[in-house]
Amino acid sequence: MLHISNSEKNQVNNNTYYNDFPISIAPMMDRTDSHFRKLMRLITKKTLLYTEMINVNSIVYGSIERFTNECNTEEPVALQIGISDTKLVPKISKILSNTNFSEININCGCPSNKVVNGNFGASMMKNPELVGNIIYSLKNLTDKPISVKTRIGIDNYDSKEFLYKFIRSCTKNGAEKIILHARKAILKGLSPHENRNIPPLNYDRAKSVKDKFHNCKIYVNGGIKTLEDVNLLLNYFDGVMIGRAAWNAPWMFSKIDNNYISRLNVIDNYLDYIENKSKLGYSKTVLFRPIFNLFHGIKGSKVWKQSLNNFSNEHRSLSELFNLAIKIENSKLP
Numbered sequence: 001m002l003h004i005s006n007s008e009k010n011q012v013n014n015n016t017y018y019n020d021f022p023i024s025i026a027p028m029m030d031r032t033d034s035h036f037r038k039l040m041r042l043i044t045k046k047t048l049l050y051t052e053m054i055n056v057n058s059i060v061y062g063s064i065e066r067f068t069n070e071c072n073t074e075e076p077v078a079l080q081i082g083i084s085d086t087k088l089v090p091k092i093s094k095i096l097s098n099t100n101f102s103e104i105n106i107n108c109g110c111p112s113n114k115v116v117n118g119n120f121g122a123s124m125m126k127n128p129e130l131v132g133n134i135i136y137s138l139k140n141l142t143d144k145p146i147s148v149k150t151r152i153g154i155d156n157y158d159s160k161e162f163l164y165k166f167i168r169s170c171t172k173n174g175a176e177k178i179i180l181h182a183r184k185a186i187l188k189g190l191s192p193h194e195n196r197n198i199p200p201l202n203y204d205r206a207k208s209v210k211d212k213f214h215n216c217k218i219y220v221n222g223g224i225k226t227l228e229d230v231n232l233l234l235n236y237f238d239g240v241m242i243g244r245a246a247w248n249a250p251w252m253f254s255k256i257d258n259n260y261i262s263r264l265n266v267i268d269n270y271l272d273y274i275e276n277k278s279k280l281g282y283s284k285t286v287l288f289r290p291i292f293n294l295f296h297g298i299k300g301s302k303v304w305k306q307s308l309n310n311f312s313n314e315h316r317s318l319s320e321l322f323n324l325a326i327k328i329e330n331s332k333l334p
């Protein structure tokens with residue numbers, strides 16, 4: 001029987017999924033929950049959404065329903081997992097095969113102490129064999145594409161050779177897509193927040209990865225703020241991933257689909273969602289968070305944010321909030 005390796009299987013794979021979604025919104029803990037994904041899916045159908053990182057233990061020993069509830073209205077959604085134990089792969093594969101997640105992404109880039117102490121995240125870069133084994137087993141046990149989100153280096157391990165060795169181990173074992181946060185992680189001395197700002201961005205290093213691994217989909221992440229940045233980077237990379245700018249300026253994504261879409265329509269739909277969810281006991285504060293920055297950069301944004309704060313503390317009707325949105329949209333505010 002003809003033996004086809006995982007990397008050969010990737011080449012046989014249909015590329016439509018990647019071509020359809022060159023732009024994605026990054027996994028962000030405490031941000032990209034199902035409410036934010038709901039909002040973003042109302043704004044754009046052509047952006048791939050990621051979950052927050054989910055520790056595999058909470059899937060294996062908890063309940064996957066907690067993370068999949070809203071998925072059918074948000075698809076496609078890629079699941080990001082934190083995993084370092086190969087033994088959990090069969091269980092996790094079985095559970096995930098019954099979900100609609102479009103991709104399984106392995107977190108090899110998060111520098112937070114909690115994640116690093118759990119032996120996953122950025123520290124996994126130092127163990128390419130382990131990451132390769134996890135990918136190999138996942139690839140053999142699920143039909144879903146496997147991707148890896150990583151940094152361009154870690155602490156003093158920041159040479160090209162170190163990075164290439166890590167990526168080779170991922171691609172050889174079946175990862176079809178690598179998302180490079182184009183700065184290194186410094187595990188001792190910098191907080192996660194500082195690790196997203198202080199180590200300098202090095203897109204050239206990321207480009208060199210694309211040159212070397214041209215058969216693999218290479219996406220770049222880090223510091224992308226505008227659609228102009230996106231267009232520039234898409235000249236070199238197969239895709240881009242946007243984190244903080246998606247949270248700070250979500251309406252920017254309305255221009256991605258090339259379809260006119262009305263902000264008031266989105267707000268109207270999202271307020272219906274809030275109404276339904278609050279009846280189920282979800283807190284208004286949590287439900288309002290995704291729309292906080294929806295008027296980013298336009299007159300009335302400050303009033304909108306203040307009103308959301310007030311509305312989440314008071315029992316006022318959502319139609320009042322919608323009327324305010326109409327006023328802001330029509331620039332009727334001073």
Ligand SMILES: Cc1cc2nc3c(=O)[nH]c(=O)nc-3n(C[C@H](O)[C@H](O)[C@H](O)COP(=O)(O)O)c2cc1C
Pocket residue numbers: 026027028029030031052053080107109110149181196221222223224241242243244245
């Ligand atoms: C609040 C917050 C939470 C984050 N949580 C995760 C996470 O769960 N998994 C992950 O891989 N990266 C996480 N990140 C990093 C982002 O995915 C992204 O790599 C980083 O913010 C750089 O991209 P940006 O400059 O577009 O924001 C987080 C970032 C922020 C701001």
